[in-house]
Amino acid sequence: MSDAHGLTVQLAKFAAALRSHSIRVGLGDELDAGIALTLVDLLDRQEVHRALRIAFKVPHEAWATFDKLFEEYWGGTVAPQSPVPRPVPFQDHRGPVQWKWDGQRVRIAVAEVEVADAASPAYSAEPLLRQKPFEELSAAELAAMERLAARLALRLATRRSRRLIPARGRGMVDLRRSFRDALATQGELLALARRTRELDEPRLVLLYDTSGSMDVYTRVLLAFALALRRVIKRVEIFAFNTALTRITRLVAPAKISQTLERLAAGVPDWSGGTRIGSCLAQFVDGYLSAMVDHATTVVIVSDGLDLGDAQLLTRCMQALRSRAGRIIWLNPLMGDPRYQPTAAGMSAALPYVDHLAPAHNLESLEGLLRFVK
């Protein structure tokens, strides 16, 4: 590290290591780091550590990784100034109940009394389902789905931003434009230009339960997701069962059957069990701050049949609530009139949900429009 060249090489290696640990570092950051090193006392390891962290723009979440790599690449030991962020402990929240859809009916393995009770309405509700496989949906039905999605998108977009855009007719007077226009008429103000508040483009985050108990609905609901994706630009789609998977890119508006194949291949444990709490925790930790804001509607599609940690679910719903503009929970089980949202997961989440709506077929999705004003 004595000569400048050695230092540069070391810096490049270090940057590569950061990148390989998914800390995003660009060439510009390397240059910044290089300049920063010329400005600090190279014999003071603490100072080099601080300077590199500042110049590489390491976000707080990545400090632990950064500290570890720093130690590895810059020798000696560094005492982190802050307590290392505690890793989220991974817990298996899979309950004693396992659902399996074998093509004709749902199989339940090991059920406890209360569980069987909470779940029973789902599987007597068969006539309510539009059970047609998704590939067989007629063109007319698909078109209906898209019209519905478009209407929903419009409803979601009624929030006005505080940003002002030029408008005809009413709105605040835009003096600047008025003056520009007036110059053409020798400074005579003939008409006033106006501005009004812009319509906020809706943002949507869809969280899909793809566990076995949801299998029969997944196709219809994915069609809905596809339709939404076509009309709203900013849609993020996640699938969750025992783990969370971001499937936005997989759900491309291409051939639908291909999409389903891609999904089945891309999502681990498709049709497996559910751990809503831990999956939502993954979402909250990894994506919440980047994807959810006050203009975002979060749609959770799940039957809430989860025997995991209800407390964890509550905490996650709190976190969601504090950021999201609106939370909609679509529950296919609600198609049955006898259904009560009493399943442990559902009742834990209920206080934080704006709208709880059925989602077992196209008609019920249309009903959603009434909720979203």
Add this chain to the structure above:
Amino acid sequence: MNEDIRAMQALMERHGYIADPAVATALYLAKEMRKPLLVEGEAGVGKTEIAKVLARALATELIRLQCYEGLDTNTALYEWNYQRQLLRLKIAEREAHDPAELEDLIFGREYLLERPLLKAITRRDAPPVLLIDEIDRADDGFEAFLLEVLSDFQVTIPELGTIRAQHVPIVVLTSNRTRELGDALRRRCLYLYMEHPSLEKELRILRLKVPDLSEHLAQAIARFVQRMRSRDLRKLPGVAETIDWARALVRLRQDRLEADIVSATLGCLLKDEHDIRKTGEEAVAEMVAYASGSQQ
């Protein structure tokens, strides 16, 4: 430690800001590398204060841009002084002008109202400190616009032409992370994340900010607040809250922590109804015992 960083630290302290080495290093690098400094961290850890004190310490002007949703170029960059323009037009009516001449007349520098960003790049004497506060509150469209200003330090006004910075200002941006900032903006800046202060640092801040506080009480307060931060709360008390609380206790002529007074003044520390309810008498008593114990 580098002498210049140590000097920066001392300078900040002389002007009433206890800067730990990380803050001093960041400020020094930002100043030397002429890059904006993005400061993130919990509310109340003293992010905004950095810029204010820096301006005082460097004896230069502080120009502040408070961000909010819907902030636009009219409020951030410049605006024409319409009233004056209108008056001028009225006067011009009596003379004969062609439109081009008229335009030159009313779109001159003297009809321009400088807003913070433009102000920051037109200072003649010395580089000012530009504080862009709570950038996360502005929308992403504004963020993109800001990026342009911060990279070139020049502003183009269609009617006037391009105005280049006389001195590149020292820019400090703060964010409470209510929204994730774009990567591009982060890359353009140096990045400092501020955490809640250590016990030792908080004590020094208390001594500096609330001089009439007895050493004994200062220790108890600092220990109490540190303990409070280890609890599972929605909103942890920041340094600003600690100082408020210390001042309240001084006003109430307390010289040691007592559970009932602490409960009564809890509102200085906790700003969330849920958190206050959660911190019951027992918890307060435990924290008071912890704070006043073992300090002999």
